[in-house]
Amino acid sequence: MKKKEFPIKIGLEVHGYLNTKEKLFCMCRTMPPQDVDVREEKPNTRICPICTGTPGSKPMLANKSAMDKLIQIAFVMGCKISHDKDLIWQRKHYNWADLPKGYQDTISGAHAVSPAISGKFNGVRIREVHLEEDPAQWNPETGRINYNRSGLPLIEIVTEPDFTNSEDVVFWLKNLILSLSYIKAIKKNAGIKVDVNVSTYGERVEMKNLNSIEKIRKAIEYEVARQIEDYDRGIVQKQETLAFDEKLGRTVKMREKEGQADYRFIPDPDLPLIKLNVKEVKNIERQLPEMPEIKLDKLIKKYKIDKKNAEILTKNLELVEFVELLSKIGIDVKKNLSWITIELLRILNYNKKTLEDEDVDIKPEHLAELIREVDKKNITVLKAKQVMNDFVPKSFSISKKGDIGKIADDAIENLCKQVIEKNQRVVDEYKQGKEQALNWLIGQVMRLSERRADYRVASECLKKLI
Numbered sequence: 001m002k003k004k005e006f007p008i009k010i011g012l013e014v015h016g017y018l019n020t021k022e023k024l025f026c027m028c029r030t031m032p033p034q035d036v037d038v039r040e041e042k043p044n045t046r047i048c049p050i051c052t053g054t055p056g057s058k059p060m061l062a063n064k065s066a067m068d069k070l071i072q073i074a075f076v077m078g079c080k081i082s083h084d085k086d087l088i089w090q091r092k093h094y095n096w097a098d099l100p101k102g103y104q105d106t107i108s109g110a111h112a113v114s115p116a117i118s119g120k121f122n123g124v125r126i127r128e129v130h131l132e133e134d135p136a137q138w139n140p141e142t143g144r145i146n147y148n149r150s151g152l153p154l155i156e157i158v159t160e161p162d163f164t165n166s167e168d169v170v171f172w173l174k175n176l177i178l179s180l181s182y183i184k185a186i187k188k189n190a191g192i193k194v195d196v197n198v199s200t201y202g203e204r205v206e207m208k209n210l211n212s213i214e215k216i217r218k219a220i221e222y223e224v225a226r227q228i229e230d231y232d233r234g235i236v237q238k239q240e241t242l243a244f245d246e247k248l249g250r251t252v253k254m255r256e257k258e259g260q261a262d263y264r265f266i267p268d269p270d271l272p273l274i275k276l277n278v279k280e281v282k283n284i285e286r287q288l289p290e291m292p293e294i295k296l297d298k299l300i301k302k303y304k305i306d307k308k309n310a311e312i313l314t315k316n317l318e319l320v321e322f323v324e325l326l327s328k329i330g331i332d333v334k335k336n337l338s339w340i341t342i343e344l345l346r347i348l349n350y351n352k353k354t355l356e357d358e359d360v361d362i363k364p365e366h367l368a369e370l371i372r373e374v375d376k377k378n379i380t381v382l383k384a385k386q387v388m389n390d391f392v393p394k395s396f397s398i399s400k401k402g403d404i405g406k407i408a409d410d411a412i413e414n415l416c417k418q419v420i421e422k423n424q425r426v427v428d429e430y431k432q433g434k435e436q437a438l439n440w441l442i443g444q445v446m447r448l449s450e451r452r453a454d455y456r457v458a459s460e461c462l463k464k465l466i
């Protein structure tokens, strides 16, 4: 008998930490100092009376940079911005040890005016985008509370239940993360947390706090299969909130879902209404970079770069912009692509850096200069690669570098003679037919010339002399 098919509906609530320097309602830092890993940071080191909810403290006006990032994200999500309405900060009440004030301030909720609604991103409808503050971190075993996280600005992107399977969700989320990285809106190493709701034949089920793409995939696949099995057994699917236990590989019950009334939303009297400035919103829109799909298209059509390499470049906005700048100053980027996709990435990876790191400053004009000198055969490819090794963190003009030009053929011949004389055993091996022996000898010539000898000349010369 054919199994009954259900209309599977999946919707997401994506939460991410906004990339701001300060918390939402106070001036505490959002991150530890650069040399301290957030996981090893001492608890309660970035706190003040506001983010610890000390009685008598009042919130400061919402962080301007968080509000701007909210608008940027809303545009990327294709939303309509509510700049004609007053936005209300609301108190969302619940009693939990991680919430010292007893409520969380949010722009969402019962009487809310959403700052951004009715969007569409990669074919999926966006219900709304809003902003709220993060609660503290509470350890139920020790009872200890760490307020470093308390008051961090959290963005929430809510989709309509437009997904029908886990593959589409995973693909969409990866594109979302990439697009958000183009506007630097989300903290890079803090990741995202996603609540996923799934409905098949009965009420919808919400799975909370899924913090990796893999976990989201597994949770959806498990939950859809479970619900369909339950239907066959005649079980009624109620509305419920679940967590996904990765070790058990299944969802477990968390609690009955709170209705909106349980949160007792009220406007926060300590925070004024927000009126978005039309001019400023327009300005933010104007300054948005082109999104990944547009860059990909450009790389393929305008710069004639193959799809695979174009996709590698598109993973990073700075990399695409580097290619565009190189092209602007007259470099054939298609022909010289390996200088970027192989050499530049190699030295960055080796130094554990990326182009977007603040201390990294590599100028396209310096690489262009190097490529031109190689084209003119003034320096060897190997020498150019060696020079590039020193481009991280800061590139330089090779005119400032000492003698790096190619050396003359008779100088190469001299070096070859030296190498042959000193390595008679290897020369004999080559004579007996061992081809790699020649490569080793060429390597010695390159080393002695500090990579300034022409590889082909050295090879020919050695063959002639042996």
Ligand SMILES: [Zn+2]
Pocket (backbone or CB within 6 Å): 023, 026, 027, 028, 046, 047, 048, 049, 050, 051, 052, 151
């Ligand atoms: Zn604070």
